[in-house]
Amino acid sequence: MKIRFWIVVFLVIAAVSTPASALGGGGTYTHPIPEDVQVGDVLVGHSQDSDWLIPGYWTHSALVAYRENGEWYVVEAWFSGVRVITLREYLERYDSVALLRVSAPEDTRAGAVGFALAQVGKPYDFAMWTKQVYGRSYYCSELVWAAYMVAGGPDIDAHPGFSWKYLWGVAPQEIYDDSDTAVVYQHSA
Numbered sequence: 001m002k003i004r005f006w007i008v009v010f011l012v013i014a015a016v017s018t019p020a021s022a023l024g025g026g027g028t029y030t031h032p033i034p035e036d037v038q039v040g041d042v043l044v045g046h047s048q049d050s051d052w053l054i055p056g057y058w059t060h061s062a063l064v065a066y067r068e069n070g071e072w073y074v075v076e077a078w079f080s081g082v083r084v085i086t087l088r089e090y091l092e093r094y095d096s097v098a099l100l101r102v103s104a105p106e107d108t109r110a111g112a113v114g115f116a117l118a119q120v121g122k123p124y125d126f127a128m129w130t131k132q133v134y135g136r137s138y139y140c141s142e143l144v145w146a147a148y149m150v151a152g153g154p155d156i157d158a159h160p161g162f163s164w165k166y167l168w169g170v171a172p173q174e175i176y177d178d179s180d181t182a183v184v185y186q187h188s189a
Contacts (some may be wrong), residue, residue, distance in 0.1 A: 028092055029091070029092055029093070029094060029095055029189035030092070030189060031091040031092075031094075031097055031187045031189060032187065033072075033087065033088065033091070034099045034184070034185035035185075036099075036184055036185065037064055037067075037072055037087070037099065038064065038101065038109070039064055039065065039066060039067075039106075039109055039110055039113055040063065040064060040102060040104070040106075040108075040109025040110060040112050040113055041063075041064040041099050041100060041101055041102070041109075041184070042061055042062070042063060042064075042099070042100040042102060042144055042156070042175055042181060043061060043062045043063070043064065043074060043087075043090055043097065043098070043099055043100075044058040044060065044061045044097070044098050044100065044172045044173075044175065044176050045058065045059065045060045045061075045090065045091075045093060045094030045096065045097045045098075045172075046058055046059055046060075046094055046095055046096040046097075047059050047060065047093065047094055047095065048095065054128075054171060054172065054173075055165050055166055055171050055173065056165075056166075056171050056172065056173020056174070056176075056177075057096075057173055057176075058098070058171070058172035058173045058175075058176050059094075059172060060076070060093075060094065060140050060172055061076075061140045061141045061144050061172040061175055062074040062075060062076035062090055062140065062144070063075050063076070063112065063113060063116045063143070063144050063147060064087070064099075064113075065084060065113050065116065065117060066113070071086055071087070071088070072086065072087035072088075073085065073086055073087065074086070074087055074090050075113070075116040075117055075119075075120065075143070076090070076140055076143070077119075077122075077124055077125070077138040077139050077140045077142065077143040078124065078140075079124050080124070081120075081121060081122055081123050081124055082116075082119045082120050082121060082122045082123075082124075082138060082143060083120060083121075084117070084120060095188060095189050096186070096187070096188040096189070097185075097186070097187055097188075098176065098183050098185065098186040098187075099183070099184050099185035099186070100175065100176060100181040100182065100183055100184065101181065101182050101184045102148060102154070102156060102180060102181055103154060103180045103181070103182070104148070104151075104152075104153070104154060104180070108148070108151045108152050108153070109151070110151075111150070111151030111152065112144075112147035112148045112150070112151040113147070114151075115146070115147045115150045115151060116143055116144070116147040119138060119143060122135075122136065122137055122138060123136070123137040124137060124138070124139060125137035125138050125139045125142060126139070127139075127169075128142075128169050128171075129166075129167035129168060129169045130167065130168045130169055131145060131146070131157075131168065131169050131170050132146070133146045133149045133150060134146070134150075139169075140172065141169075141170045141171055141172045141174070141175055142169065142170055144156070144175060145157055145170045145175065154178075154180040155178075155180070156174075156175050156178045156180050156181055157170040157174050157175070157178065158174040158175070158177040158178040158179070159174055
């Protein structure tokens with residue numbers, strides 16, 4: 001219990017003292033917009049600025065939500081809370097990006113998006129060493145994972161129990177590595 005307390009204290013201090021843009025990718029990178037985007041696809045991005053905090057190569061994740069007026073939108077848990085941004089905005093923040101297709105029927109992918117959109121406005125969860133499906137707050141990969149769990153699966157956490165690297169949480173790298181996701185687009189600036 002004491003260890004959990006100190007981990008929370010460290011993460012809160014780190015988040016407050018470091019600009020969110022530095023933790024989540026503050027670059028202005030250019031990536032082509034993927035052509036084969038589908039509702040429910042998962043985006044992962046890499047930022048060198050977050051390597052010290054997030055285990056694995058991929059440091060942020062989001063869920064493709066919908067297309068409107070020719071523009072794709074994604075839902076993500078960001079330091080300001082769960083929000084919706086354009087796919088273009090997401091891509092510009094990271095030096096490397098990948099689009100993952102979850103092995104699930106269309107209605108499951110749509111259900112995952114529905115759940116994630118219903119979380120818009122919830123605060124960011126700084127307890128990245130653990131995960132919960134129904135929470136009062138979410139971190140990026142926790143939101144994506146929980147959305148698929150609520151929609152009936154699959155469990156897209158490559159290490160669903162405890163691991164020394166990821167503890168009890170779910171990192172973007174674990175979603176990338178999971179056998180229920182496949183890379184349909186990847187680009188490095």
